Structures are given as structure tokens and as C-alpha cells.
Amino acid sequence: xxxxxxxxxxxxxxxxxxxxxxxxxxLRVAAGEVAGISGPAGxxxxxxxxxxxxxxxxxxxxxRVDGAEPRRFVQREGVAYSPQRLTLPSRWRVVDALTxxxxxxxxxxxxxxxxxxxxxxxxxxxxERRARLKALPPDARVxxxxxxxxLADRRVIVIDEPLDGLGAxxxxxxxxxxxxxxxFDRAIVIASRDTAELQxxxxxxxxxxxxxxxxxxxxxxxxxxxxETVFHIVLHHGADQVLAVFPSAISLGRGAYxxxxxxxxxxxxxxxxxxxxxxxxxxxxxxxxxxxxxVESLDQVSS
Amino acid sequence: xxxxxxxxxxxxxxxxxxxxxxxxLILTVLGAWAYAxxxxxxxxAFDPSASVEVRGQVERAFHAVLATFAFAGGALAVQGLVARxxxxxxxxxxxxxxxxxxRYYAQGFVLAGLTAMLIGAAGAEVYGAxxxxxxxxxxxxxxALGWLTIGxxxxxxxxxxxxxxxxxxxxxxxDFACDRYAAGLRAAGSGSAIVDALRYLLPPGHVVASLAGxxxxxxxxxxxxxxxxxxxxxxxxxxxxxLLRKRPFxx
Numbered sequence: 392x393x394x395x396x397x398x399x400x401x402x403x404x405x406x407x408x409x410x411x412x413x414x415x416x417x418l419r420v421a422a423g424e425v426a427g428i429s430g431p432a433g434x435x436x437x438x439x440x441x442x443x444x445x446x447x448x449x450x451x452x453x454x455r456v457d458g459a460e461p462r463r464f465v466q467r468e469g470v471a472y473s474p475q476r477l478t479l480p481s482r483w484r485v486v487d488a489l490t491x492x493x494x495x496x497x498x499x500x501x502x503x504x505x506x507x508x509x510x511x512x513x514x515x516x517x518x519e520r521r522a523r524l525k526a527l528p529p530d531a532r533v534x535x536x537x538x539x540x541x542l543a544d545r546r547v548i549v550i551d552e553p554l555d556g557l558g559a560x561x562x563x564x565x566x567x568x569x570x571x572x573x574x575f576d577r578a579i580v581i582a583s584r585d586t587a588e589l590q591x592x593x594x595x596x597x598x599x600x601x602x603x604x605x606x607x608x609x610x611x612x613x614x615x616x617x618x619e620t621v622f623h624i625v626l627h628h629g630a631d632q633v634l635a636v637f638p639s640a641i642s643l644g645r646g647a648y649x650x651x652x653x654x655x656x657x658x659x660x661x662x663x664x665x666x667x668x669x670x671x672x673x674x675x676x677x678x679x680x681x682x683x684x685x686v687e688s689l690d691q692v693s694s
Numbered sequence: 695x696x697x698x699x700x701x702x703x704x705x706x707x708x709x710x711x712x713x714x715x716x717x718x719l720i721l722t723v724l725g726a727w728a729y730a731x732x733x734x735x736x737x738x739a740f741d742p743s744a745s746v747e748v749r750g751q752v753e754r755a756f757h758a759v760l761a762t763f764a765f766a767g768g769a770l771a772v773q774g775l776v777a778r779x780x781x782x783x784x785x786x787x788x789x790x791x792x793x794x795x796x797r798y799y800a801q802g803f804v805l806a807g808l809t810a811m812l813i814g815a816a817g818a819e820v821y822g823a824x825x826x827x828x829x830x831x832x833x834x835x836x837x838a839l840g841w842l843t844i845g846x847x848x849x850x851x852x853x854x855x856x857x858x859x860x861x862x863x864x865x866x867x868x869d870f871a872c873d874r875y876a877a878g879l880r881a882a883g884s885g886s887a888i889v890d891a892l893r894y895l896l897p898p899g900h901v902v903a904s905l906a907g908x909x910x911x912x913x914x915x916x917x918x919x920x921x922x923x924x925x926x927x928x929x930x931x932x933x934x935x936x937l938l939r940k941r942p943f944x945x
Binding site: 444446447462465466467468469470471472474476477478479480491492494495496497500539540543549 | 697698699701702705782783784786787788789790791792793794942943
């Protein structure tokens with residue numbers, strides 16, 4: 392869905408030396424995948440996201456989103472984008488900001504209020520709905536940035552440094568949000584310096600350092616058969632059968648469920664679901680395992 | 695896409711009315727006060743039994759106030775739009791949605807112009823009822839001319855620099871200074887090709903200012919005189935839209 396091929400980006404100011412932010416970066420994020428981009432400050436993460444969003448053009452190489460030039464794709468479909476720093480007029484109240492952006496996102500006027508309320512609840516912002524953006528603590532500002540991004544359904548989600556300034560409770564909200572947003576037709580890209588947390592959120596993490604890919608993202612190893620893990624199941628139809636088969640399943644909306652199971656019990660359950668007439672669209676592990684191959688690669692880079 | 699941006703027109707209009715229209719009105723009042731102080735105009739001049747000469751003085755004051763309003767309306771039409779969005783990074787959040795930046799900015803700019811025309815016409819209506827008749831369509835058209843010429847230049851400048859406001863003021867001051875200097879030279883019987891060329895290179899602010907009277911008296915002007923500021927405005931707006939299309943985001 393998202394493809395960067397030998398992409399380089401050089402900033403050449405009118406005065407002073409030019410700086411190469413990205414150097415021959417190739418990366419592919421498939422639909423249904425959550426990709427993490429990690430690396431220290433100045434590694435080129437935000438530049439990479441800017442290219443994917445079409446804010447900037449690469450100096451060389453190509454960037455394609457769903458086969459199209461990024462800006463063309465964004466203008467046609469839109470991208471759910473949560474910036475590192477919430478950049479909206481600070482005098483706006485939270486609810487007004489979300490209402491305006493819902494309008495621009497194409498949410499129907501009759502649905503705007505319901506949609507805004509639902510997003511506020513989901514991000515734990517119900518108490519701050521009347522607060523002005525400038526009065527919000529950093530943690531709530533990050534949640535507003537996430538809230539405005541998910542007002543409308545998008546096939547591409549780009550989240551820049553969501554963990555900066557996020558408290559423990561909000562990190563849990565973020566994890567749940569990523570689980571819910573996971574969908575077989577959706578690509579999610581998250582950039583963060585917090586490699587360990589990124590490893591929990593993403594299917595694979597690509598490590599950038601000084602504009603170069605130091606370690607290409609490696610898909611997580613298969614979940615051990617005897618360990619209970621949270622899986623994300625998306626059903627095309629037959630969702631009403633899920634609770635009968637997995638009584639502890641949590642509905643995530645849009646036919647998606649979070650289920651805690653071992654591989655064996657998951658397979659048994661899926662067979663039973665199919666026997667009951669359900670059509671399963673996707674099954675993905677929701678959380679990362681303890682494998683931290685990116686931390687290893689960080690060690691390699693520093694040594 | 696068009697529907698989304700059109701649905702947002704109410705919010706853009708509210709922003710303009712709350713944030714910029716009061717500033718335009720304050721600038722106009724300050725302009726009126728400065729003009730009255732400079733010319734020695736007192737409230738007695740508004741007495742219906744005042745002499746023809748005094749009434750002419752009131753009329754000139756109205757023209758000066760109208761010009762101030764049109765300039766302020768034009769200059770502030772783009773405030774808070776392109777340059778501010780880019781400088782603050784609002785554009786990146788807003789245009790991650792399926793929107794055309796050119797259409798979004800153009801709508802904000804057009805709404806600012808329409809608002810200025812309506813306020814200008816309403817002000818002229820009140821003035822016409824209280825003091826003496828003025829042409830409402832003429833006043834509205836004059837405000838539109840100010841929006842087109844001054845606002846068009848402002849829009850172009852805001853797409854190329856975040857220091858668009860001081861640059862706009864600087865260019866207009868240079869234009870008025872150049873026009874005064876050229877008039878002085880003409881009165882002295884001499885002329886300068888360079889000064890004359892400069893007058894045509896600088897924005898035609900002095901032409902717009904000189905047209906307040908003819909417009910408010912009901913389009914009593916030479917079409918060729920108006921063609922210059924109109925063409926200047928159209929060229930500026932077209933160039934701004936082309937630049938916006940080529941580079942919708944700040945770097």
C-alpha cells in the first residue's frame with residue numbers, strides 16, 4: 392500500500408550547508424500491517440512521514456501510496472494523520488476543533504456530533520471537551536491529535552511520535568486504539584523514538600539512523616503455540632457468533648473483535664466460527680511478543 | 695471535495711467576522727479620526743444647514759474613510775490564511791484530509807471580500823440616510839476593487855513569505871510616495887522616466903485611493919483608469935493560485 396523506493400531527501404537552504412535527511416531509503420508497508428519507524432531524534436522519521444503524506448517531494452527515488460503519488464492519494468482519499476505536535480489554533484475548544492475537522496473530513500453534518508462525541512469518549516477526552524487547546528496538558532494534546540485523525544475512516548493512518556508526553560493510562564488508550572484501527576485493508580505507520588513501545592504496537596519496526604535504514608523491519612516471529620496472546624479477528628459476516636465461541640471477546644466495532652487465546656484454542660474457535668457460517672476476513676496478532684529485534688539492532692548501531 | 699469545503703464556509707466566515715472584521719472597523723475609525731484631526735473637521739460640519747463648501751469637506755472625508763475601509767478590508771482579507779497556516783503548521787493537519795488547498799484558501803479569500811462588501815454597503819446605507827446620498831452599488835464595487843487589488847497582492851505575498859503584512863504596507867507606502875514625488879516633478883514642469891516606470895511597477899494603491907469619490911458618486915470614472923488596478927489584482931490572484939497549486943505546503 393505504501394512504497395518508498397530508493398528515496399533520498401536533501402534540504403538545501405538558501406544560505407548554509409545542505410543536509411541529507413534521508414539517504415536511499417526503501418520501505419514497503421502492506422495493507423493490514425502496522426509498521427513502526429524508529430530511530431533517534433534527527434534520524435529522518437518525520438521527513439519520511441512528510442514524504443508519505445505528500446507534504447514534501449523526495450529529492451530522488453519514488454514514493455507511492457496505493458500506487459499513486461502521495462499528494463494525489465491524500466487529496467483523493469485523505470490520510471488519518473496525527474502530528475507530533477498538535478498544530479491547530481490554540482484558542483479553539485476541543486469540541487469545536489473536532490467539529491470543524493470532522494466537517495472537513497467529510498463526516499455528514501447529521502453525524503458530526505455523534506462522531507465527535509464517540510471519538511472524545513474513545514480517547515478519554517470527554518472531560519476536556521470544552522477546554523481550549525492552549526489550556527490542555529501535553530498528554531491531552533497528544534490525544535486530541537489522535538482524535539482528529541480518526542474522525543473519518545481512512546485506509547492509511549500515519550502517527551508521528553504518539554508516545555511523546557503520553558502518560559501510562561494514555562499509552563494504554565493508544566494501544567487499544569491501534570488494535571481497533573487494525574484492518575485488513577488499512578496500513579498504519581507509527582514513528583517513535585520509543586523502540587520498546589513501538590515494538591509492542593507494530594508488526595515490524597524499521598530502524599532509521601542519520602537518514603539511512605539501519606535495520607529493515609522484520610516481521611515478528613510466530614507466536615509460541617502455548618502462550619495466550621490477544622488476536623484481532625475481523626469478520627465479513629457472522630459477527631453475532633463470536634461471543635458464543637469466544638465468550639471473553641471484546642467488540643472493536645466494524646466486525647472486529649479482540650480475542651485472548653493460545654494458537655490451538657484460536658484455531659479451534661475459528662473452525663467453530665466457520666462451521667457456524669461466519670466468514671472471516673482477517674486474523675492478526677494484536678500485540679507484539681517479547682521479541683525485541685530492534686533493540687538488538689540499536690545495540691548493533693551503537694556498538 | 696467541493697461539498698466538504700463549502701460546508702466549512704460558515705466556520706471561515708465566523709472566523710473572519712470575529713477576528714478580522716473588528717480590526718478592519720477599528721482601522722477605519724482610526725483613519726476617520728486621523729482625517730478629521732488633520733483637516734479640522736468638526737461635528738458641526740454634519741449640520742444640514744452647513745454651507746456647500748463644508749458639505750464638500752464632509753464628502754471628501756467620506757471618500758477618505760471609504761478608501762481606508764477598502765484598503766483595510768483588502769489587506770486583512772488574507773490575514774490568518776496561507777502564511778499563518780504554513781507558519782503554524784495548520785496546513786499539514788487540515789490538508790491531510792481529502793481537500794484541495796487552492797479551493798480552501800480561495801474560499802476564505804472570497805468570503806473575506808464578500809463580507810467587506812456587505813459591511814461597506816451597510817455603512818454607506820447608514821451614512822446615506824444620516825448625511826447625504828451615496829451610491830450603494832458604487833460603494834460595494836469600490837470595496838470589491840480594494841479587495842481585488844490590495845487583497846490580491848496580499849494573497850500573492852502570503853504565498854511567498856510569512857512577512858507578507860509588513861511587505862504589503864511597505865509596497866503601498868512606496869507607491870504613494872512615488873506618486874507624490876511624480877506629481878511634484880510634474881508640477882515643477884520636469885519629469886523622470888524612472889519615476890514614471892516605478893509608478894507602474896509598484897501596486898496601483900494610489901489609483902484605488904483616488905477612485906473612492908468617483909465610485910461612491912455612482913461609477914463616475916474612466917474605465918481605463920479602473921482597468922489598471924483590476925488587471926493588477928487579477929494577475930496577483932492568478933499567480934497566487936498557481937503558486938499554491940505548485941506548492942500547497944510551507945517547507
